[in-house]
Amino acid sequence: MESEHAATLQQHMGKLYFYALKKTGRKEDAEDLAQEIAAQALLSLAHGCVPHQFSHWLWGVARHCYAEWVKRQRRAAEWGRTDGRAAESILDPSLSAEDRLVLGESIAMLKRELSLLAVDYRHITVAYYIHGDKIPAIAQKLNMPEGTIKRKLYESRRQLKEGMNMARELGQRSFAAEQVSFVRSGSDGKNGSPWAYIQRRIPKNILLSAYRNPMSLEELCLDLGIAMPYMEEEVKLLFDQTLLKEVGGGKYETDFIIVNQETQSRIFHRLEDLSRAFCPLLLSMLDSTLESVRAIGFTGCGKRSEELYWTLLPYAVDRLSLLTAAAKRVPQERTERPGNGRWDITGYEFCALPYPTFVGLNGNGGDAAAMWAYKINMNGLSERAGELYSAEVAVLANALRSNDLLGLQSHSEKPIVRKLTERGFLLEEDGALHPSFLVFTTVQEQELIERLEEAPLFPELLRMMELYYDFIYEEIGRLAPARLGEQLKFAASQYISDFRMMSLRHALECSRIEIPEQIGRSTIGMYLRLGDPAGSAG
Known part of the structure; x- marks a missing residue:
């Protein structure tokens, strides 16, 4: 019966640790309290205690141990000693400051290693080496043969020695969880990946710990202070979603690139340097081609250049970006993922740049018609009139093809037209409705591309990009794992579109x-692309 309860106690260790962590608020205190609860329970069982409802009894032990822990904390506070000073008091006062620091670190590592031992190994070790x-x-206390005690002591010594050596090699994580964000390109999986799996602190910390640093489950437990049953579950989720990769020897490594702040800062300064020549050259190119671009006859071609260039500048950058990527x-295709997702992801450590450099591009619709909006993160321009739903895009496209925007108001689409007018997508002039954005047919867009690429300045802009x-x-490649070569290309390509922001900033100045x-x-x-009417809306 005692062995059955001991096995049940082992199953509760994870829950005991999180109970202790919630109560104490500190990982080190939680480890100590969880060990104390388990030790008290095991000793009670060894002395003949026979609980009828094991779980209820165990949590009673936990509450009692926590109450005693609180009393000790109060006494320590009354004596004017912090936990750190109390720990230092066990060190030999004759040691030098440096030796005391090294020994203190060794004790801390020993405590962490003890917390990872199985319950019986841990209490045998504590009883023999600490209690004497x-x-x-x-x-006799544990109802085990003496030969078993000796064997377990030997195995514990070996595990502790290996674990402490391993801990010294782990060092500090390169990133703090609260200082890292992620950018995904592509389409999410039906299971919500990747976002559903990287928002919580625990999986985020696992990914950061294992970046450029293959780690076993035991090493991750040690590094993050998480019990093995919980760690196994978290690692399996990340592995199944292709965010972690098993690299051999039971070790896992983060399977995407994280860019640190020093690298981002160097990239930003290079962007600024190149932009001093790139942005004026891009403006000159558009000026030289503007009349031929207007001659295409797309909807909105007669707008003033001060309005047209809000779309044409980033659009020209996109064309240069596509050719550079090619x-x-x-x-060009994002990686196929579980849950029918197709995406790639990059992590970025927080970097305080003088101003934002990213301009996104969001699209809604499908092959028949798609509305595109640049997300311009400056001067309050990110949202502007907002974005259109696919159904709104389809209604708008059908009306534009028939050249009968006003006629929609006599049909069921009347509420949609009224809403689009209120938001500023449609303007009423001389009794007629007109789109306030640019509209290209696929033929017109192809003509626009040809005008841009035929411009004499285009090759020089392409060379600079x-x-x-x-x-x-x-x-980025200096610190990226060698096996992530294809992802390195993706991560690098995400930066070249930053010329969208730089060109708009220059034009505004x-x-x-x-x-x-x-x-x-x-x-x-914003602009609407009108494709084949037979195309499907997305």
């Missing part, structure tokens, strides 16, 4: 574009 109990006395053989990509690739008076109803930086 003899082997016959330990064998030249550098960056994979390729130089920027090469710099980024080298910088030169008064070549203007901030709209009614930002909340503005559709600058």
Whole structure:
């Protein structure tokens, strides 16, 4: 019966640790309290206690041990000693400050290693080396043969020695969980991956601990202070979602790139340097092609350049980015993932740059029609009039094809038209409705691409962007795991679109574009692509 209860106690160790962590608020105290609870329970069983309801009895032991822990904390506070000072009091006062520090670190590591031992191994070790109990006395208390006690002592010594050596090699994590964010490109899985699996602190810390540092389950438990049953579950989830990779020897490594703040800072300064020549050159290119671009005849082509350039500047950057990615053989398709997802992800340590450099591009719709909006993170322009639902895009596209926006108001789409007008997507002039954004058919968009790529300045802009990509690739590659070569291309390619922001900032500083008076109803930086009417809406 006692062995059955001991096995049940082993199963409760994870819950005991988290109970202790919740009560004490500190990992080190939680380890001590959980060990104390388990030791008290095991000794009670060894002395003949026969609980009828084991779980109820065990939590009674836990509450009693916690009450005693609180009393000790109060006494320590009354004596004016912190936990750290109390720990120092067991060290030999004749030691030098350096030796005392080293010995103190060794004691801390020993405590962590003890917490990872199985219950019977841990209490045999504590009884023999700390309490000074003899082997016959330990064998009697735990109802085990003396030979078993000796064998377990030997195995415990070996595990502790290996574990402490391992702990010295682990060092500090490169990143703090609260200082890292993630950027995903592609489409989420039906199971919510990757976001559903990386938002909580525990999986985030596992990914950060295992980045460029393959770790076993035991090493992760040691590094993060998490009990093995919980660690096994968390690691399995991350492994199944392809966020962790097993690299051999029972060790796991983070399976995507995380860019530290020093690398980001170097990339930013290189971007600023290149932008001094790139941005004026891009403006000059658009100026030289503007009349031929207007001649395409797309909807909105007659707008002032101060409005057109909110869309044409980032659009030109996108064309340069696509050609750069093709030249550098960056994979165009995102990686296939569980849950029918197709995405790639990069982590970024927080880096306090002077201003944001990222401009996103969000799309809604499908092959028949798609509405695209640049997310311009400056001067309150990120949202503007907002984004359209796919159903709204489809209604709008059908009306534009029939050249009958006003006619929609006599049909069931009337509420949609009224809403789009209120938001600023449609403008009423001379009794007719007109879109406030640019509209391209697929043929017109192809003509726009040809006008841009045929411009004399286009090759020089492309050369500069390729130089920027090469710099980024080298910088991130210095610290990226060698096996993530394809992901390195993806991570580097995410930066080249930063010229979207740099070109808009430059144009605004030169008064070549203007901030709209009614930002909340503005559709600058938005365009609708009209495709084949037979295409499907997304």
